[in-house]
Amino acid sequence: MTAHDLRSQLASLTTEAFRPELADIDRLPTLDIxxxxxxxxxxxxxxxxxxxxxxxxxxxxVAARMTRGGRLIYAGAGTAGRLGVLDASECPPTFNxxxxxxxxxxxxxxxxxxxxxxxxxxxxxxxxxxxxxxxxTAEDSVVGVSASGRTPYAVGAVEHARAQGxxxxxxxxxxxxxxxxxxxxxxxxxxxxxxxxxxTRLKAGTAxxxxxxxxxxxxxxxxxxxxxxxxxxxxxxxxxxxxxxRRIVALATGAADPEIERALTESGGEVKTAILVLLADVxxxxxxxxLEDSGGHxxxxxxxxxx
Numbered sequence: 001m002t003a004h005d006l007r008s009q010l011a012s013l014t015t016e017a018f019r020p021e022l023a024d025i026d027r028l029p030t031l032d033i034x035x036x037x038x039x040x041x042x043x044x045x046x047x048x049x050x051x052x053x054x055x056x057x058x059x060x061x062v063a064a065r066m067t068r069g070g071r072l073i074y075a076g077a078g079t080a081g082r083l084g085v086l087d088a089s090e091c092p093p094t095f096n097x098x099x100x101x102x103x104x105x106x107x108x109x110x111x112x113x114x115x116x117x118x119x120x121x122x123x124x125x126x127x128x129x130x131x132x133x134x135x136x137t138a139e140d141s142v143v144g145v146s147a148s149g150r151t152p153y154a155v156g157a158v159e160h161a162r163a164q165g166x167x168x169x170x171x172x173x174x175x176x177x178x179x180x181x182x183x184x185x186x187x188x189x190x191x192x193x194x195x196x197x198x199x200t201r202l203k204a205g206t207a208x209x210x211x212x213x214x215x216x217x218x219x220x221x222x223x224x225x226x227x228x229x230x231x232x233x234x235x236x237x238x239x240x241x242x243x244x245x246r247r248i249v250a251l252a253t254g255a256a257d258p259e260i261e262r263a264l265t266e267s268g269g270e271v272k273t274a275i276l277v278l279l280a281d282v283x284x285x286x287x288x289x290x291l292e293d294s295g296g297h298x299x300x301x302x303x304x305x306x307x
Contacts (some may be wrong), residue, residue: 013174015147017198025195037202040195044206047191055214057170058185062141062215065167065220067295070139072102072219075130075157077121079284080145080208081106081169081200082113087212093241095225096233102216105130107153124156131160140167143215145208146170147189147200149177151303158182171211173204187211226298227252232272245271253278272298280305 024080048055062072074084085104091097108117109125120126131142142161144154147280149172158181162168170183173191180186191203220226226235230248234241249260252275259278266284267273276287279298279302294300 002004008029011201013148013150014190014192015173015194018197019193020193022195040203041206043132044189044191044203044210047076048210050191051187051211054185054187055211056218058187059218059222061167061296063219064076064171065139066142066219066223068139070137070141071100071134071162071169073097073105073131073134073136073140073142074118074145074218075105075127075142075154076102077107077112077151077153078116079205080147080151083205083208083212084143084145085094085113085204087216091216091220094222094234096218097225103134105134105157107151113293121151121153124159127153127156128160131157131164131270133212136161136166141169143171143212144179144183145212146177146179147173147204147208149174149179151179152227155179155182169215171208173200184193222265224295224300227272227275227298230259233296234271234273234274242269243247245269249274249278276301 025036031285066072074088076084080117081104085106088102088104091102097109106112107123108120111117112120142157144158149170155178158168158170158171158179168183169185170177170179171187172179173189175188175190177188178189180188189207191207194200194202194204196202199275230252232248232252234245234248245264248271249255249263255263255278260274263274263277266277267287268284273284273287273291276282276290276298277284280287280290282290282305290301290305291298294304
C-alpha cells in the first residue's frame with residue numbers, strides 16, 4: 001500500500017476524523033478542556049452497550065473452549081496491544097490462572113510495551129510467527145484488537161488463527177472493519193472521532209479496555225473462578241492479598257476469625273477450598289477432591305457435598 005493509499009484509508013475512518021469545532025482547544029482554560037474530555041468519555045459505555053449481544057456470544061464461545069483446556073490470546077499493536085497484555089497479566093493474581101492460560105501478544109514483543117517498535121504493526125507475517133510460537137490449537141481463542149480495525153498485525157493474527165481452526169474475535173472501533181470481517185465474532189465499538197485527532201488511546205482505548213474487562217472477567221465467572229461476586233480463586237501472593245483472602249472467606253461463610261484461620265491452614269491457603277471446608281463441614285483434602293470432581297466450580301462442589 002502506498003503512502004497516499006494509506007492516507008486516504010485513514011481519512012475515511014471515524015476514529016481518525018478531524019473535528020473543526022475543537023480546533024482552538026489549546027486556547028481554552030484547563031478546566032474547560034477537562035470538562036470536554038469528561039463529556040467525551042461519558043458516551044463510551046453507551047457505545048459498548050450497543051454491542052453487548054455480540055460481546056456475550058463471544059464470551060460464551062471463549063468459555064466453552066477454555067473449559068476444554070483452550071487459551072485466551074489477545075493480539076494487537078500499540079495501545080491496543082498494551083491493553084491486551086495488561087488484561088492478560090492481571091488474570092493470574094485475580095483468578096489464579098496459569099500465566100499461559102491468558103496471553104497478550106503485542107506487535108514488536110515486550111519492548112513495544114514501553115517504546116514504539118517501528119513497522120511491527122504493519123506485519124501480518126509477524127503475527128503469524130507470534131501465534132506459531134505459542135503452538136496455537138483449535139481449542140484456543142484469539143482476539144485481534146485494533147481501534148482502526150485495519151492494523152495488519154491484528155488482522156493477520158485473526159486470519160491465521162481462523163485458518164488453524166481457533167475461535168476468532170475482532171475488536172475494532174470503526175464500522176465495516178477488515179478485522180471484524182475476518183473474525184468469527186466481530187465487535188465494533190463506534191465511539192466517534194477523538195478529542196485529539198487520531199489519538200485512539202482516548203475513547204477508543206477506553207472502549208477496548210471495557211470490552212477486554214468483560215471478555216476475561218465474565219469468562220472467568222463462567223469457568224467457576226468466582227463465587228457470587230467474590231474472587232475465590234485469588235492468589236494470596238502479598239500481604240494485601242492474604243488479608244483479602246481472609247475477608248473473602250469471611251464474606252462467603254460468616255465464620256469467625258479462628259474458624260477461618262483453621263480452614264485456610266487445612267486448605268493450604270486456597271480460598272475456595274477453605275470456603276468449602278466451612279460451608280460443607282468437610283476437611284481440607286475432602287474439599288479439594290469435591291472441587292476437583294466439580295471442575296473447580298464451588299457451587300457445584302457444595303451441591304455435591306450437601307446433596
